[in-house]
Amino acid sequence: MSLFSSKRQPKISREAMFNSKPTRNDRLEWKTNKDDEVTITLKRADTTKVKILSKIFWVPEKRTLVLDEIGSQVWKMCNGRTSVASMIKQLCETHKLNAKEAEISLLTYLRTLGRKNLLGFLVEKGDLKKRKRSASGKAWG
Amino acid sequence: MKALRYSDWSLFGWHGLTVEVPLEWNPGKITGDFKAGSVRLDDPTLARMEIEWKDARGDQRVAPIVDRFVDGLFQSARKEKKKLDVERTPDAGWLDLPDAGTPVVFTWQAEYRIHALTFYSMLSDRLFLIKIRTKLDEDAGRNIRRILNSVRDTAPDGDRTWALYDLVCSSPPEFSLESYDLKSGHLRLCFQQGQNILQFDRLSLAEVLLKKRTLLDWYQEFFRKNLRQVNLDARETNVGDHFGLSLHGRPKSRWRGLLMPLPFWNVRPRLNMEARVWTCRQVNKIYAVHTYYKRRKDVPDIENARRAVICHRESVPPG
Numbered sequence: 001m002s003l004f005s006s007k008r009q010p011k012i013s014r015e016a017m018f019n020s021k022p023t024r025n026d027r028l029e030w031k032t033n034k035d036d037e038v039t040i041t042l043k044r045a046d047t048t049k050v051k052i053l054s055k056i057f058w059v060p061e062k063r064t065l066v067l068d069e070i071g072s073q074v075w076k077m078c079n080g081r082t083s084v085a086s087m088i089k090q091l092c093e094t095h096k097l098n099a100k101e102a103e104i105s106l107l108t109y110l111r112t113l114g115r116k117n118l119l120g121f122l123v124e125k126g127d128l129k130k131r132k133r134s135a136s137g138k139a140w141g
Numbered sequence: 142m143k144a145l146r147y148s149d150w151s152l153f154g155w156h157g158l159t160v161e162v163p164l165e166w167n168p169g170k171i172t173g174d175f176k177a178g179s180v181r182l183d184d185p186t187l188a189r190m191e192i193e194w195k196d197a198r199g200d201q202r203v204a205p206i207v208d209r210f211v212d213g214l215f216q217s218a219r220k221e222k223k224k225l226d227v228e229r230t231p232d233a234g235w236l237d238l239p240d241a242g243t244p245v246v247f248t249w250q251a252e253y254r255i256h257a258l259t260f261y262s263m264l265s266d267r268l269f270l271i272k273i274r275t276k277l278d279e280d281a282g283r284n285i286r287r288i289l290n291s292v293r294d295t296a297p298d299g300d301r302t303w304a305l306y307d308l309v310c311s312s313p314p315e316f317s318l319e320s321y322d323l324k325s326g327h328l329r330l331c332f333q334q335g336q337n338i339l340q341f342d343r344l345s346l347a348e349v350l351l352k353k354r355t356l357l358d359w360y361q362e363f364f365r366k367n368l369r370q371v372n373l374d375a376r377e378t379n380v381g382d383h384f385g386l387s388l389h390g391r392p393k394s395r396w397r398g399l400l401m402p403l404p405f406w407n408v409r410p411r412l413n414m415e416a417r418v419w420t421c422r423q424v425n426k427i428y429a430v431h432t433y434y435k436r437r438k439d440v441p442d443i444e445n446a447r448r449a450v451i452c453h454r455e456s457v458p459p460g
Contacts, residue, residue: 014186015186018185018186069349069352070346070349085185088185095345095346095348095349095425096345096423096424096425096426097345097346097425098167098306098307098345099164099165099167099185100167100168100169100183100306100325101306101325101326101345103185104325105325105326108325
């Protein structure tokens with residue numbers, strides 16, 4: 001057991017990841033600015049621990065996060081109804097991206113937003129099962 | 142059984158081997174060099190194809206490799222207590238590979254059905270093993286034939302075609318692949334012969350990159366590291382059918398180099414630079430071809446190198 005044990009994230013298959021539907025954190029305030037870019041306001045947590053820490057270190061009450069053009073497009077698609085697969089398809093069509101290229105960029109971006117608790121993923125219960133391996137061999141030693 | 146259909150196909154080329162694959166199959170893993178290596182192509186759900194190659198050193202026998210491979214499969218299936226059906230040398234009269242010696246086609250079936258082709262290439266003296274994976278309920282017969290019949294190899298003294306992620310280019314035989322960078326959004330293939338360099342770059346999202354600046358401004362910002370050593374002469378011009386830049390760089394004087402901070406640290410050779418950069422609106426991408434050289438005759442002509450790049454589909458020669 002590690003010293004700083006963290007909550008284990010369930011591992012899902014690649015297919016389940018594509019079927020999952022990213023959804024924005026409801027507690028966040030966000031709006032679009034005149035350049036059609038999404039601005040997210042992150043408020044300081046209102047807990048005792050944070051209050052004490054903010055007396056010692058300066059922690060701003062609010063921070064704003066401005067997403068770029070494509071980031072904003074992805075953020076708007078995170079409505080809990082659009083699956084990751086259809087997000088990839090949409091990005092490919094809009095920006096003429098190669099599917100793999102869109103997939104890698106999008107998954108990295110979604111992971112980053114997920115780690116910051118800005119969004120979560122809705123996954124079908126049946127998709128949370130073990131992955132299988134296929135038989136394989138070696139051609140040359 | 143559902144028929145597996147693909148409407149769009151593209152060329153994949155790496156270290157002299159080219160093969161036609163569905164557009165949605167893209168490299169997931171690349172290892173090795175011309176003598177030995179492997180490539181895996183994935184579609185959105187599955188690792189679809191694996192290509193392995195190895196220097197044959199004149200040994201054209203393919204059967205022992207297949208024997209060893211099949212033994213390995215049975216061993217692995219026994220360990221995992223799984224059923225395995227291997228069909229060796231099924232009727233492969235449809236196979237038409239002009240430069241392949243003793244090709245062997247075999248299939249096996251466990252959780253997936255794998256179609257494999259092993260052959261010796263008389264052109265490059267290499268052994269190839271190509272595996273294509275399909276789901277048990279998929280009928281991919283026509284696709285398998287199309288893919289395996291499109292496999293072509295290149296002789297060591299021929300120009301090599303490199304094709305992946307919408308970038309198709311070619312390199313002269315004397316230039317070897319020195320480094321590659323396959324980032325999402327930016328691909329770079331860099332070939333080298335001695336001090337001479339031939340470099341291809343492909344960047345996605347051209348519209349976004351050029352939204353608030355010109356192509357030249359973007360170029361100078363993006364390639365600023367390479368431009369530190371040269372005096373740049375740039376002019377806007379048509380590159381093929383596209384708007385682009387023609388660039389020439391002469392190395393800065395030695396005296397100026399000495400004035401730079403830490404002039405004796407990481408000393409770079411003083412090289413001339415020639416480049417063509419263009420935006421292809423059809424595919425929303427920026428392409429750049431660079432050559433760095435001491436003497437112009439040591440590198441391929443920049444116009445020829447640029448012409449070998451196929452940026453959008455209309456440029457693909459018929460047939």
